[in-house]
Amino acid sequence: MAFFIRWLKAASFLETKTLILDASSYIGGHLFARLGTERAVATYYRNPVGNVVYFDALSMSLSEVVKKTQDITHAVILIGDTKPDSCASDIRKSHALNVESIISIIKFLKERHIKPVFTSTESVFDGIKGSYVETDEVNPILLYGRQKLEIERYLQDYTVDFTILRLSKVYGVSPGDGTIFTSWLEQIQRNETILCSYDQVYSPIYVEDVVDGIIKAIDTGAGGIFHLSGNKPYKRIEMLEMLLSIASEFILQPVNVVRCSINDFGLLEKRPLNVSMVNDKIVKAMGLVPSDARELCSGMIKKFYTNGAMEYR
Ligand SMILES: NC(=O)c1ccc[n+]([C@@H]2O[C@H](COP(=O)([O-])OP(=O)(O)OC[C@H]3O[C@@H](n4cnc5c(N)ncnc54)[C@H](OP(=O)(O)O)[C@@H]3O)[C@@H](O)[C@H]2O)c1
Structure with missing residues (x-):
């Protein structure tokens, strides 16, 4: 039924849109920049970015934001307390945002036949096995x-x-x-010691590839669970070594790197160690082509050292 109503909306030659909740999130900003106001309506909470509507998920209903006449077919849910230590330090507050407010958003979307595209995380795994596929136990x-x-x-x-x-x-x-590469480059520029874990493994993905994945999920109508990750698993230290080897021709001073365990950082909760994921399902189903981290890192470093630290975009 919901699918049929969405199909009708899309086939009715009315302009259909995606709702981005919200555009001031890191990923939401990139998604809104790509879709533009032609294809998207978006909300913000604390940080307005142009052409967006205020929405506080803790105190407002989406009905205050989404008009009945708006032809929205999908909603991308990005809102959340996204920092594990912040969640753990105030369990009630993070539950209110990450669980209760998202459930009421989903209920509203269901009533309006709007398909939710929910952004979950590699942290649903315990990090023992690694190379997780969608059917692996969480x-x-x-x-x-x-x-x-x-x-x-x-x-x-x-x-x-x-x-x-x-x-x-x-x-x-x-x-x-x-994010990881840019923060290291800036630390090197400030001559700071870099603390880097040798035991945490993940499959990092470029933000524009995440945007591609979200748009493909909308355009193909694919439903279910997908791992939206990069092609290769990396230890954090391997990513730093990659950056240092590419940047070596530009870096004049030695860089002080201290290798440590991710769980030596005094974090509130022990981190899962190997949360690498396999992206075969999304690659096959949607034709996603994730970027190569080395190539992106290399392009960024060249711009950083030739155009100046603040203008390497
Ligand atoms: N980035 C990653 O590496 C990563 C990895 C795995 C999964 N994810 C998931 O992907 C999603 C987007 O990630 P992100 O890194 O782009 O997130 P982010 O930059 O941390 O953004 C979180 C957003 O939640 C909004 N928010 C906080 N409280 C709110 C409230 N009461 N009402 C409405 N909005 C509220 C924030 O608004 P303000 O900015 O206005 O405060 C912010 O825009 C998240 O759900 C995250 O869990 C991200």
């Missing part, structure tokens, strides 16, 4: 992962038409984006 050891899993289960139990994208660690190549 067993989150982080509260953040348990909260995401609660939504995955809610979607599976109470809706028939949904897409769950389990994202691995996302990185970008823009100055100040706070």
